[in-house]
Amino acid sequence: MFNHDLLNPALHELLMRVRHTNTIIISDKGFPFWPAIETIDISLADDQPSVLHVLKVILPHFTVGKCWMAEQFNSWNEEDIKNSFNEVLKDISREFEDHDEFKKRVPRAIGLIRTGGTASYSNIILESA
Template sequence: MIKTGILNPQLNSLLSRVRHTNTLVIADRGFPFWPGLETVDLSLVDDVPRVVDVLRAIQMNWVVGRIWMAEEFRHHNTASALAAITSMTSPIPICWESHVDFKKRVPSAIGLIRTGDTTQYANMILESA
């Protein structure tokens, strides 16, 4: 029995298949469904878990080399929400781009993790280092 770390077997399986430079999406509760893309749905209720909760758990055993986020996150959320993201991800670079360009990257990801996050544009694409 797993005693520490990520306990969800579907999420463990997905993470173990991500290789160097592969990408993985962590999405909020309203992110569109992507046919053909493996989705691990962790959503429980509003804001449980949040994107940052999943990122924190993943970072314990997974090396993130780069992160993409929608530029709109910076314009639709508070300065404290932005500070929470940037402090948590530092020194990993965040590549800010329009949400339209962000979504063009999604089909090439290994999988998608859906959260209960209600924060606007909180979605992230992580590239494995």
């Protein structure tokens, strides 16, 4: 039996296809659907799983060189949520930009993972190193 903490086969397969400078998106429950991008929907209920849960599971298996988030994340969320993201993302270079600019990056991604996340503007684009 496969003995690994990343059990979802579709997520595992997506991560195995990521190459240098490819991007993937982890989105909250309300992020728009993009028909041209492979979407893996793992949402179950509110915050099950959250964007942060997915980040915690995939980061040990995915080398991130840089990531982007909407600048609205900082103004719409409480300090505890922002601190939780800071702890998980640690030394990863992070850029904040307006949500409309953030969405312009979406079509270049090779995949989108939709979660049940409810933290406002918690969508994140991860670029492989």
